[in-house]
Amino acid sequence: MKFTITILGCNSAIPKPGRNSSAQVVTLNSKPYLVDCGEGTQIQMRKSGIRFQKIDHIFISHLHGDHFFGLIGLISTYCLLGRTNPLHVYAPDGLREIIDLQISTTSTELTFPLYFSPIDPDRPEKIFSDDQMLVSTIPMLHRIPTSGFLFVEKERDRNIRKEFLNIESPSFAEIRNIKAGMDYTNSAGKTYSNPEITRPQYRSRSYAYCTDTAYSERILPQIRGVDLLYHESTFMHDKQPKAEERFHSTTVQAAMIASKAQAGRLLLGHFSPRYEDLQPLLEEARSVFPDTDLALDGCVFDIPLKRW
Amino acid sequence: MKFTITILGCNSAIPKPGRNSSAQVVTLNSKPYLVDCGEGTQIQMRKSGIRFQKIDHIFISHLHGDHFFGLIGLISTYCLLGRTNPLHVYAPDGLREIIDLQISTTSTELTFPLYFSPIDPDRPEKIFSDDQMLVSTIPMLHRIPTSGFLFVEKERDRNIRKEFLNIESPSFAEIRNIKAGMDYTNSAGKTYSNPEITRPQYRSRSYAYCTDTAYSERILPQIRGVDLLYHESTFMHDKQPKAEERFHSTTVQAAMIASKAQAGRLLLGHFSPRYEDLQPLLEEARSVFPDTDLALDGCVFDIPLKRW
Numbered sequence: 001m002k003f004t005i006t007i008l009g010c011n012s013a014i015p016k017p018g019r020n021s022s023a024q025v026v027t028l029n030s031k032p033y034l035v036d037c038g039e040g041t042q043i044q045m046r047k048s049g050i051r052f053q054k055i056d057h058i059f060i061s062h063l064h065g066d067h068f069f070g071l072i073g074l075i076s077t078y079c080l081l082g083r084t085n086p087l088h089v090y091a092p093d094g095l096r097e098i099i100d101l102q103i104s105t106t107s108t109e110l111t112f113p114l115y116f117s118p119i120d121p122d123r124p125e126k127i128f129s130d131d132q133m134l135v136s137t138i139p140m141l142h143r144i145p146t147s148g149f150l151f152v153e154k155e156r157d158r159n160i161r162k163e164f165l166n167i168e169s170p171s172f173a174e175i176r177n178i179k180a181g182m183d184y185t186n187s188a189g190k191t192y193s194n195p196e197i198t199r200p201q202y203r204s205r206s207y208a209y210c211t212d213t214a215y216s217e218r219i220l221p222q223i224r225g226v227d228l229l230y231h232e233s234t235f236m237h238d239k240q241p242k243a244e245e246r247f248h249s250t251t252v253q254a255a256m257i258a259s260k261a262q263a264g265r266l267l268l269g270h271f272s273p274r275y276e277d278l279q280p281l282l283e284e285a286r287s288v289f290p291d292t293d294l295a296l297d298g299c300v301f302d303i304p305l306k307r308w
Numbered sequence: 309m310k311f312t313i314t315i316l317g318c319n320s321a322i323p324k325p326g327r328n329s330s331a332q333v334v335t336l337n338s339k340p341y342l343v344d345c346g347e348g349t350q351i352q353m354r355k356s357g358i359r360f361q362k363i364d365h366i367f368i369s370h371l372h373g374d375h376f377f378g379l380i381g382l383i384s385t386y387c388l389l390g391r392t393n394p395l396h397v398y399a400p401d402g403l404r405e406i407i408d409l410q411i412s413t414t415s416t417e418l419t420f421p422l423y424f425s426p427i428d429p430d431r432p433e434k435i436f437s438d439d440q441m442l443v444s445t446i447p448m449l450h451r452i453p454t455s456g457f458l459f460v461e462k463e464r465d466r467n468i469r470k471e472f473l474n475i476e477s478p479s480f481a482e483i484r485n486i487k488a489g490m491d492y493t494n495s496a497g498k499t500y501s502n503p504e505i506t507r508p509q510y511r512s513r514s515y516a517y518c519t520d521t522a523y524s525e526r527i528l529p530q531i532r533g534v535d536l537l538y539h540e541s542t543f544m545h546d547k548q549p550k551a552e553e554r555f556h557s558t559t560v561q562a563a564m565i566a567s568k569a570q571a572g573r574l575l576l577g578h579f580s581p582r583y584e585d586l587q588p589l590l591e592e593a594r595s596v597f598p599d600t601d602l603a604l605d606g607c608v609f610d611i612p613l614k615r616w
Contacts, residue, residue: 014385017355021381039381040348047325065384065414069377073329073347076373077322094413101409105402106373107452144415 003028003153003205003303005228005267007295008044012212012234012248012270013066015039020297021066022270024230025050026151026207028133034058035149035209041070042077048298053083057128059135060091061211062121062146068095072102079111086113090127090135092145093118121145124222129154138222140213142247148210150222158198168192203306208263211270214244215253220261227303229263230295232270236281239272251281255288264303269295311336311461311513311611313536313575315603316352320520320542320556320578321374323347328605329374330578332538333358334459334515336441342366343457343517349378350385356606361391365436367443368399369519370429370454376403380410387419394421398435398443400453401426429453432530437462446530448521450555456518458530466506476500511614516571519578522552523561528569535611537571538603540578544589547580559589563596572611577603 004027009020021038025045034041034055045052052074060068068091078087089095096116103110119127119137122145128135131154138148157179168186170178178184178198185191208223211232223229234248243250249257251268258266266289271278278294285292293301312335317328329346333353342349342363353360360382368376376399386395397403404424411418427435427445430453436443439462446456465487476494478486486492486506493499516531519540531537542556551558557565559576566574574597579586586602593600601609 013388015351015381017351020351039378040351043323043325043328043348063413065380065410065416069381069384069410070347072373073323073377076377080321098406098410098413102373102377102406105371105406108373 001029001202001305003207005207005230005295005301005303006048006050007267007269007297007299007301008041008048009036009038010269010271010295010297011066012232012272014273015066016273018297019271019273020044021069022061022211023070024209024295025055026209028151028153030054031130031132033133033135033151036061036067036211037069037071037074038066039069039073042074044297048300053078053081056085056087057135058087058089058091059128059149060089060095061140061148061209062142062144063092063094064144064212067212071095072099075099075103075114076106076108079108083112086115088115088117088128090117090119092121092147119147121147136222138208138210138219140210141216141218142212142214146212148208148213148219150226151207151209153205155204156201158194159201160198164192164197201307205303205305207303210257212247213249214247215249215257217257217260219257223257223261223263225262225264227264228267228301229258229261229265230267230269231257233268233281233285234270234272236275237284251284252288255285255292258289258292263289264291265301266292267295267301268292309337309510309613311515313515313538313603313609313611314356314358315575315577315605315607315609316349316356317344317346318577318579318603318605319374320540320580322581323374324581326605327579327581328352329377330369330519331378332517332603333363334517336459336461338362339438339440341441341443341459344369344375344519345377345379345382346374347377347381350382352605356608361386361389364393364395365443366395366397366399367436367457368397368403369448369456369517370450370452371400371402372452372520375520379403380407383407383411383418383422384414384416387416391420394423396423396425396436398425398427400429400455427455429455444530446516446518446527448518449524449526450520450522454520456516456521456527458534459515459517461513463512464509466502467509468506472500472505509615513611513613515611518565520556522555523557523565525565525568527565531565531569531571533570533572535572536575536609537566537569537573538575538577539565541576541589541593542578542580544583545592559592560596563593563600566597566600571597572599573609574600575603575609576600
């Protein structure tokens with residue numbers, strides 16, 4: 001039941017050794033989801049021990065190269081490995097054309113179905129759901145259409161309250177139904193509503209990925225109370241005018257968003273290559289929001305389970 | 309006057325940590341030329357301390373992704389660094405379209421002139437020349453149009469023979485002309501031909517890059533006597549049928565080409581990811597051509613100067 005975020009790249013724009021372009025793997029119950037795919041992502045996944053053949057869903061925030069130049073290499077590798085499982089890519093319009101042109105020019109034979117789902121960057125949308133995770137877009141404020149992503153764990157089977165089991169004796173099939181959220185009616189015709197006789201096992205966990213973006217309070221309603229927030233902080237706060245001009249954020253702005261959203265924890269990333277030492281960025285953010293960390297390449301962040 | 313080859317990637321098809329996709333830098337007198345540009349090449353250049361802003365000429369052997377997927381990232385980085393020097397890419401038809409589409413989709417502003425020169429893969433051609441190097445294509449035998457590259461150092465100024473200087477007293481300007489290859493006529497009207505009064509300072513050095521290719525003796529006339537030969541050896545020799553089927557070479561085949569071409573030294577590369585340990589490949593090739601080495605990521609091979 002682990003919910004982790006593995007950082008594959010933390011640099012903005014220009015990658016360098018140890019600080020690759022944007023990419024992360026969100027993993028829930030051993031199922032990995034890839035978020036952005038900068039150049040070298042497939043190598044970074046191998047370094048981090050990600051079972052990348054298990055990735056079926058890739059979310060691309062926007063079409064600046066440092067967020068997708070690694071996708072074609074990953075797709076090629078999947079073909080060479082003989083992948084057959086479908087791959088779904090959620091991305092702004094335009095990416096399919098780039099991938100298709102490279103597939104045809106390189107005479108690559110696709111060994112698996114490849115689907116692209118265009119993202120509408122202007123409004124929040126639920127774009128993906130499986131049996132354990134729900135993914136919605138978060139509109140960012142950037143130079144080109146850009147979406148962040150909100151990952152919300154689905155609620156698990158509910159626990160049945162002991163008080164109820166002291167009174168009634170549901171069958172095995174009935175217990176399964178109650179855990180799944182159904183009401184219960186006993187042989188005498190008395191009905192118990194589900195919330196009355198159950199409680200959730202664990203609080204649903206959530207992760208918000210917010211990059212690339214200028215400071216924008218418009219995202220607060222969507223990310224309020226999120227357990228873990230990744231917010232870009234390309235610059236230190238003395239570079240706020242430059243950040244605004246380029247539609248990026250500063251350390252302090254990222255921390256202010258985390259604070260206003262009452263996030264559980266903040267990860268800083270998408271660092272300008274101008275900063276060799278990232279410690280000052282961390283300290284600046286922590287002065288506003290103490291529970292902050294640097295999302296460095298290779299780091300794995302865990303969102304622990306919390307019982308109600 | 310150093311002539312070196314820096315290996316940035318030695319794996320075929322699928323890169324992995326420590327064994328990236330094909331790319332090399334040929335450097336002569338501190339001037340770097342890039343040959344192939346697999347995913348991650350820009351990172352590999354930084355790791356190897358290549359001054360990659362100095363690269364003005366890039367040679368792409370063929371349009372399989374493991375030989376060019378890193379080009380768009382490198383071009384983007386050049387733009388972000390504000391490069392203004394022209395960049396020349398020598399590549400098969402089709403690459404310009406891929407790069408152009410990504411430049412336009414990512415709203416990248418090219419800060420420098422970007423030129424593409426198409427390569428005719430069917431016949432050897434001189435495609436590039438500057439004041440110190442001449443580059444010709446070597447037609448390979450592969451599934452898609454592919455060219456190897458022959459780098460030949462241009463001859464330097466010639467040394468004037470002492471015997472001549474004991475007889476005649478040319479002026480400073482005349483000495484410069486003789487060194488550059490001109491004949492000399494003294495005040496009495498006697499003419500000395502240049503070869504009679506000079507000799508070359510050093511033997512011209514050469515490097516041949518041969519990948520991807522099946523075993524082909526057709527290339528021998530072009531690479532005969534080359535100082536250093538890089539020849540792909542995707543497979544060990546027991547996989548010769550597979551190598552032939554995929555238009556690749558084995559260790560023994562690479563060594564046979566080196567032997568028949570009377571090359572000075574052989575580098576093996578483009579290894580199948582199936583081989584964790586490359587030592588057996590090296591030993592197999594050395595049994596045919598002893599002066600063989602593995603072209604591993606990060607290795608630098610020097611072609612020493614040789615006086616006549």
